[in-house]
Amino acid sequence: MNVVLDTSLFLGKFLYYFLESLFYMIIPKKKKDVTGEIVLVTGAASGLGRLLAIKFASLGAILVLWDINEEGNMETCRMIKEKRDAKVFAYTCDCSNRQDVYRVADQVKKEVGNVTILINNAGVVTGREFLQTPDHMVERSFLINAMSHFWTCKAFLPAMLEANHGHLVCISSLAGVTGINGLSDYCASKFAAYGFAESLHFELRLLRKSKVKTTIVCPYFIKTGMFEGCSTKYPLLLPMLKQEYAAQSILNAILEEQLYLIIPRFLHIALFLKQIISPNMMITMAEYLGMDTSLASFIEQQKSEDVQTKTERKQQ
Numbered sequence: 001m002n003v004v005l006d007t008s009l010f011l012g013k014f015l016y017y018f019l020e021s022l023f024y025m026i027i028p029k030k031k032k033d034v035t036g037e038i039v040l041v042t043g044a045a046s047g048l049g050r051l052l053a054i055k056f057a058s059l060g061a062i063l064v065l066w067d068i069n070e071e072g073n074m075e076t077c078r079m080i081k082e083k084r085d086a087k088v089f090a091y092t093c094d095c096s097n098r099q100d101v102y103r104v105a106d107q108v109k110k111e112v113g114n115v116t117i118l119i120n121n122a123g124v125v126t127g128r129e130f131l132q133t134p135d136h137m138v139e140r141s142f143l144i145n146a147m148s149h150f151w152t153c154k155a156f157l158p159a160m161l162e163a164n165h166g167h168l169v170c171i172s173s174l175a176g177v178t179g180i181n182g183l184s185d186y187c188a189s190k191f192a193a194y195g196f197a198e199s200l201h202f203e204l205r206l207l208r209k210s211k212v213k214t215t216i217v218c219p220y221f222i223k224t225g226m227f228e229g230c231s232t233k234y235p236l237l238l239p240m241l242k243q244e245y246a247a248q249s250i251l252n253a254i255l256e257e258q259l260y261l262i263i264p265r266f267l268h269i270a271l272f273l274k275q276i277i278s279p280n281m282m283i284t285m286a287e288y289l290g291m292d293t294s295l296a297s298f299i300e301q302q303k304s305e306d307v308q309t310k311t312e313r314k315q316q
Contacts, residue, residue: 029257032054033257037061037117038115039053039063040156042121046225048246049121051102053076057080057088058083064091065077065091068093077090087110091104092104096148097149105156114163115166117171118153120170122144123144123171124144125184127182127295129178144188145190148195149197153200167254168197168201170214172216173218174188174220174262176194178274179292181291182295197214197216200218216260217259218260219241220239220263231293234289238264238290246263270289
């Protein structure tokens with residue numbers, strides 16, 4: 001009888017949530033109010049992090065900006081204060097350093113308060129073929145792109161759990177759900193970030209029954225300096241994302257408390273096909289989409305920078 005009852009409850013709840021998801025595909029969820037929420041953005045000195053900080057400030061949130069680039073971080077702070085009377089706090093923090101993360105986190109708690117929305121956005125990319133990637137760069141990719149998420153969540157999640165209120169945001173990547181040639185260390189670290197965020201989501205929901213929310217973001221390449229030199233074979237089908245579009249999409253996903261955001265939407269189809277087609281079919285699709293050439297200029301650019309650096313060192 002227990003099996004029958006459990007199965008009936010499962011089917012009933014499954015059908016209910018299926019219909020609910022269809023409903024929200026037609027009519028978007030009501031966006032939550034973030035006025036007074038303390039939003040911490042890592043990697044806030046430029047690009048996507050800067051745009052997200054500006055957008056949250058416009059909604060009345062209290063901003064905490066983290067970046068190792070003090071000058072860029074202060075520029076983001078200045079830009080926000082120029083446009084509106086907002087509470088913004090900028091901190092220089094090396095997210096690859098565990099002790100630095102914990103130290104600055106304690107400072108934030110004392111000077112600002114408990115963070116309620118944590119956006120793990122800081123990231124680095126090497127853009128080198130696997131055998132040309134130095135070990136220290138592999139370690140750096142993991143420290144910033146993945147391990148820093150563990151440390152920031154350990155620092156700020158306890159207060160969220162105590163209040164039963166909060167939101168964890170992981171900026172992963174398309175490279176966090178599928179392998180991309182020339183980005184072995186980046187893909188591995190983004191897979192790790194994605195896996196950590198998803199695992200923590202299930203832990204919070206299933207074991208702790210917590211109301212702390214999670215959003216995992218997996219965008220295609222965004223037009224920032226981070227991926228300078230990348231190209232796309234079919235811009236209409238798989239475009240390089242504009243920063244404004246990516247930032248607004250991520251903001252909407254957080255406000256609507258979406259668990260997953262994959263942009264552009266075409267990637268849903270590509271990722272589904274990846275699971276059901278043969279390896280040779282997958283390679284054919286990758287070649288058609290230009291994945292064998294999209295990073296060619298980017299990788300060559302990194303090689304040129306390496307040669308230039310070596311030359312400069314010999315001349316010194």
